[in-house]
Amino acid sequence: xxxxxxxxxxxxxxxxxxxxxxxxxxxxxxxxxxxxxxxxxxxxxxxxxxxxxxxxxxxxxxxxxxxxxxxxxxxxxxxxxxxxxxxxxxxxxxxxxxxxxxxxxxxxxxxxxxxxxxxxxxxxxxxxxxxxxxxxxxxxxxxxxxxxxxxxxxxxxxxxxxxxxxxxxxxxxxxxxxxxxxxxxxxxxxxxxxxxxxxxxxxxxxxxxxxxxxxxxxxxxxxxxxxxxxxxxxxxxxxxxxxxxxxxxxxxxxxxxxxxxxxxxxxxxxxxxxxxxxxxxxxxxxxxxxxxxxxxxxxxxxxxxxxxxxxxxxxxxxxxxxxxxxxxxxxxxxxxxxxxxxxxxxxxxxxxxxxxxxxxxxxxxxxxxxxxxxxxxxxxxxxxxxxxxxxxxxxxxxxxxxxxxxxxxxxxxxxxxxxxxxxxxxxxxxxxxxxxxxxxxxxxxxxxxxx
Ligand code: UD1
Ligand code: CA
Numbered sequence: 173x174x175x176x177x178x179x180x181x182x183x184x185x186x187x188x189x190x191x192x193x194x195x196x197x198x199x200x201x202x203x204x205x206x207x208x209x210x211x212x213x214x215x216x217x218x219x220x221x222x223x224x225x226x227x228x229x230x231x232x233x234x235x236x237x238x239x240x241x242x243x244x245x246x247x248x249x250x251x252x253x254x255x256x257x258x259x260x261x262x263x264x265x266x267x268x269x270x271x272x273x274x275x276x277x278x279x280x281x282x283x284x285x286x287x288x289x290x291x292x293x294x295x296x297x298x299x300x301x302x303x304x305x306x307x308x309x310x311x312x313x314x315x316x317x318x319x320x321x322x323x324x325x326x327x328x329x330x331x332x333x334x335x336x337x338x339x340x341x342x343x344x345x346x347x348x349x350x351x352x353x354x355x356x357x358x359x360x361x362x363x364x365x366x367x368x369x370x371x372x373x374x375x376x377x378x379x380x381x382x383x384x385x386x387x388x389x390x391x392x393x394x395x396x397x398x399x400x401x402x403x404x405x406x407x408x409x410x411x412x413x414x415x416x417x418x419x420x421x422x423x424x425x426x427x428x429x430x431x432x433x434x435x436x437x438x439x440x441x442x443x444x445x446x447x448x449x450x451x452x453x454x455x456x457x458x459x460x461x462x463x464x465x466x467x468x469x470x471x472x473x474x475x476x477x478x479x480x481x482x483x484x485x486x487x488x489x490x491x492x493x494x495x496x497x498x499x500x501x502x503x504x505x506x507x508x509x510x511x512x513x514x515x516x517x518x519x520x521x522x523x524x525x526x527x528x529x530x531x532x533x534x535x536x537x538x539x540x541x542x543x544x545x546x547x548x549x550x551x552x553x554x555x556x557x558x559x560x561x562x563x564x565x566x567x568x569x570x571x572x573x574x575x576x577x578x579x580x581x582x583x584x585x586x587x588x589x590x591x592x593x594x595x596x597x598x599x600x601x602x603x604x605x606x607x608x609x610x611x612x613x614x615x616x617x618x619x620x621x622x623x
Contacts, residue, residue, distance in 0.1 A: 173267030174288065175350070176216040179254045179371075180204045180274035181224030181245040186397040192226045194274040195233050196401060199408055200432040200451060202233050203395060206277035208240075211270060213281035214288055220261060221274075222254045250368030251344075252360040259357060265350050268292065271371065273344030275395045278404055283386055284345070290384050291347040297378040298322075298353070301343035303389040310396065311341035312372050314383055322381040325372035329365045340383075342372060343392035352378060408433065429462075438474070456490070465495070473508070486518075489525070507542065524567065536560070537579065541567035547591065549574040566601065 184193020194204035201209070208219070219237075223230045224245040231242055245257045255271060262269065268291060270284065283301070291299035300322070302314045308328075313335055315324045325342050326335050356377040360369045375381045386392055390407050393400065412433045413426045420439030423429050428445040431437075435449045443449070444462030453467050456474035461467060464480040472478070472488045479495035486504040488494060492511070499517045506512060507525035517534045524542035529535060531548035537560050538552050550571045552563045561579035565571075569583050572591030583589065584601035593607035 173217050173265075174214055174270060175218040175220065175262065175265060175267060176211050176214075176270045176272065177220040177222060177243075177255070177258055178204060178207050178272050178274050179222050179251055179344075180207075180230055181222045181227070181248050181254050182274075183225040183248065184275065184396070187401075188398075192230055193395065195226075195230060196395070198277050198395075198401065198404055200434045201277075203277045204230065204234065204274045205237075207272050207274055207279070208234070208237060210277075210279040210281050211272065211284050214270070214285055216270070217267070218265075220258060222257055224248050224254075250362065250366070251371035252357070252369030252373060255353070255371050255374075256357050256360070256369070259354060262350060262354065267350060269348045269350040269353065271346045271348065273394060276344050276392055277395065278391050278393060278407060279345065280388075280391055283391055287345065287347050287384055290382065294380070294382055295349075296347075296380050296382045297349050298375060298381040299347045300375075300381070300383055301345040301386055301392060302340050302383040303343060303386045303392050304339050305341045305389050306339070308336075308339045308341045311394070313338040314340045314342050316340070316383055320383050322375055322383045325370075325375055327364065327366075327370065327372070340385075341392075343386065344394060345392065346371070348374075348378075424462075470500075535563070538563040538565065538577075540565045541569070541585065543568045545570045547571045547573040547575065547589075551576050553578045 180194040182193060187193045195202050198206060218241060220241045220243050222243045222245050225248060227244060234240060243257050243261055245254050287299060287301055305311060310328050312325045312327045313331055314322060317323050353374060356374050359377060360373050362369050364370060393404055395401050395404055409430055412431050413423055416437055417423055421437045422442045425445040429443055429447050431449045432451060434452055436454045438457035440457040441455050442460045446464045447462030448466045451469035453470050455472045458475040459472055460477045465478045466482045468484040470483045470486045473490035475491045476488050477493045481495035481498040484501045486500040488506045489508040491509040492506050494512050497515050498512050502520040504518045505522045507523050507527060509526050510523055511528045511530055513530035515532045516529050519536040521535045521538040523540045526542055527540050527544040529546040533546055533550045535552050536554040544565050553576055554560050563577045563579045564582040566583060566585035568585055569587040571589040572593060574591055575589045575593045575595060578594060578596045581595055582598045584599055586602045587599050588604045589595060590606040593605060595605060595607050599605045
């Protein structure tokens with residue numbers, strides 16, 4: 173049996189933020205969410221999160237996970253003190269306990285699996301991840317007997333000049349035999365530069381303790397400040413983009429593109445520069461996105477093009493062209509082979525197949541049939557100052573330029589709306605509606621000059 177505990181009670185002073193460090197986001201997830209995700213593969217029987225600084229906020233940010241146990245560390249007296257808070261909660265637990273720092277977000281699930289397997293195969297009291305770090309500054313240094321039997325961990329600030337030359341660092345990822353750890357946790361002392369109880373000191377009381385080097389040190393980078401957060405984002409992006417390129421996606425100038433690791437792309441998608449794909453976005457093959465576009469939580473079919481546009485929480489079907497300068501938001505559904513063009517905003521609206529809204533329109537809370545043509549500058553007046561109302565437009569209907577459809581209103585099928593109309597009443601199928609003042613022409617009329 174394996175339990176997981178995540179240390180997430182610290183403030184993260186070096187972030188200089190009101191937000192607890194573990195709640196800062198890295199791509200689509202917070203740091204602590206990432207840590208939780210990385211250990212799902214070992215299917216832990218229990219997951220405990222140690223919270224303290226702004227614990228309410230940390231708990232709230234983990235709402236989506238079910239079955240978490242929160243352990244309060246009311247005063248943050250160090251990582252060892254945090255682990256001590258587990259004692260009453262894990263009383264009688266006889267399995268292994270994986271302890272992860274909440275600020276080490278780039279771990280690969282496989283690495284955690286390997287750590288656990290090594291730990292169990294050797295029946296160690298403790299096994300911890302280490303790495304040869306090119307720049308070990310700030311990390312605890314790991315001193316071993318031979319290659320992997322661990323003698324001591326010395327925090328950076330407690331190191332002598334000679335000890336600082338050791339580049340093998342502690343990742344903050346540990347596997348413990350819980351009954352043995354439980355026995356020694358109460359013996360920790362705070363006799364160090366920070367006057368804190370260090371979890372790392374338990375290695376002085378346990379045997380055997382084994383160190384396991386990770387191949388890719390980037391996996392275990394800890395986040396202590398904003399620079400490290402930005403650096404981690406860069407690493408994550410490289411991982412994600414390399415994977416998509418290997419899977420057959422073209423990224424034109426990858427350095428200018430960002431893709432959340434929650435996005436799914438089919439082969440032969442082409443992403444142009446300055447394009448950002450966020451959240452639960454899915455894009456079908458043959459689609460060409462960008463340059464200069466942002467797609468968020470949206471599903472795009474095959475052969476869709478999006479040029480200089482923003483698409484949020486929406487669905488766009490095969491062969492549809494979006495942009496330039498289109499904004500889809502609030503659950504828009506655009507059918508197949510449509511065209512939504514220049515300076516058009518759609519909100520909470522549905523467009524049937526082959527419908528066009530090509531220029532300068534706002535459609536909100538509207539349902540359009542198939543092959544509708546929305547003339548330039550057509551607007552739905554969907555808000556009466558109190559409530560939003562719906563507009564319905566039937567198949568093959570055409571609205572003239574600069575018409576205003578005052579909702580709630582329904583236009584039937586094959587309706588033609590004259591340009592400049594303000595439509596306030598429903599229009600039946602097969603009709604022409606002219607809802608504007610008739611033009612008046614006064615021949616021979618001229619402005620009288622002032623005398
Ligand atoms: C820690 C390790 C160091 C290791 C590094 C790896 C110790 C003493 N040192 O140092 O050897 O190289 O991580 O990233 O463990 N936390 C609590 N309660 C507390 C203090 C911290 O829950 O009282 C949590 C923090 O929220 C954070 C994690 O523990 O998620 C690590 O704390 P941090 O202060 O960042 O430790 P480091 O100095 O980085
Ligand atoms: Ca840290």
